[in-house]
Amino acid sequence: MNYALNIPLIKILITKDWHLQRKTIAMYLVGGLFSLSFISGGEWQFFMGTTLLISALIGLGNHQITSSIINERKEYTLPFIMSLPVTPIDYLVAKLIASMSLFVLPWFVVCAATLVVFWITPIPDGFIPITVIIGIYLFLCYAVSWTVGMISESEAVSIFTMVFMNCLIGPVIFTFTRFSGISSHVSAASPVWNSESVGVVVGQLVVILLALATAFYWQARKKTFL
Numbered sequence: 163m164n165y166a167l168n169i170p171l172i173k174i175l176i177t178k179d180w181h182l183q184r185k186t187i188a189m190y191l192v193g194g195l196f197s198l199s200f201i202s203g204g205e206w207q208f209f210m211g212t213t214l215l216i217s218a219l220i221g222l223g224n225h226q227i228t229s230s231i232i233n234e235r236k237e238y239t240l241p242f243i244m245s246l247p248v249t250p251i252d253y254l255v256a257k258l259i260a261s262m263s264l265f266v267l268p269w270f271v272v273c274a275a276t277l278v279v280f281w282i283t284p285i286p287d288g289f290i291p292i293t294v295i296i297g298i299y300l301f302l303c304y305a306v307s308w309t310v311g312m313i314s315e316s317e318a319v320s321i322f323t324m325v326f327m328n329c330l331i332g333p334v335i336f337t338f339t340r341f342s343g344i345s346s347h348v349s350a351a352s353p354v355w356n357s358e359s360v361g362v363v364v365g366q367l368v369v370i371l372l373a374l375a376t377a378f379y380w381q382a383r384k385k386t387f388l
Contacts, residue, residue: 288350
């Protein structure tokens with residue numbers, strides 16, 4: 163099978179997604195950074211800030227998937243793209259680069275800023291491992307939802323997946339905080355990375371890579387968009 167990519171057209175498709183979503187993505191980025199101003203203010207401010215922070219990252223991922231995948235079919239943009247000299251693998255590569263960069267860049271900035279806040283405030287640095295785990299889980303939610311959207315090409319299935327993955331955030335946080343190797347070090351003055359915390363991070367990264375690889379394999383098998 164020929165996997166020669168139409169690089170110029172891929173660049174155009176990536177630029178198109180960035181142009182259409184740049185303002186909305188910036189709003190979620192600002193919202194995520196603004197939520198950090200609450201975290202070190204006290205107990206209830208901490209919980210309010212973390213809730214706003216998680217909500218901003220969830221909204222960032224869900225809005226990006228809805229705009230770039232679901233709406234592209236609802237608004238009949240995809241038929242126009244299909245009329246161009248672009249193959250399914252070209253389309254996937256363009257979507258992968260555009261979508262991941264539109265999500266990963268603000269996600270990384272917000273997560274990095276969160277860790278900085280923990281380092282420079284009285285909040286125990288023992289929160290850092292569980293914070294990293296939760297941040298990567300939000301990335302995992304996005305990767306799985308994006309993969310399902312690309313494969314299913316269904317608005318209903320995509321929305322169900324996003325809602326389902328987001329509903330798991332509470333149980334996932336509850337489960338992670340029950341790991342003795344993680345919960346017993348939350349109040350520590352410095353972050354503690356042990357086999358449990360590192361294992362959870364590695365496991366999540368493996369799931370993310372498998373999800374993206376599944377989307378790539380599925381799309382690479384298609385000779386046409388139909």
